[in-house]
Amino acid sequence: MSETANTTPIAPKWYDDPGHPLYLHHSDQPGMILVAQSLNQENFHIWSHTMLMALTTKNKDGFIDGTITRPPASSEAETKQWTRCNILVKGWILNTISPKIAESVMYNDTAYEL
Secondary structure (H helix, E strand, O other): OOOOOOOOOOOOOHHHOOOOOOOOOOOOOOOOOOOOOOEOOOOHHHHHHHHHHHHHHOOOOHHHHOOOOOOOOOOHHHHHHHHHHHHHHHHHHHOOEOHHHHHHHOOOOOOOOO
């Protein structure tokens, strides 16, 4: 007679779910260039549209439209993950804007403020 182990499947954590906005794929790196054309003083509409498309495909558009907000401090793990994602999105944006514009926005705390 064989014994079967009583095991409870481990529920996936929110940060393991590719559909969750705080999920980070191993290929998500701060040095990535999501938009080929750099933002300058003349191409905001085209740049913003293509950046929104790129962030939407990565499920990170909520960081720039304000729908993904910093979690309460009581949720330490989620706050840390949100901070990682926010910094990553800020990096992606800063990588695709002209140096002159970057100088004026790089010290904003959130991607939404950029």
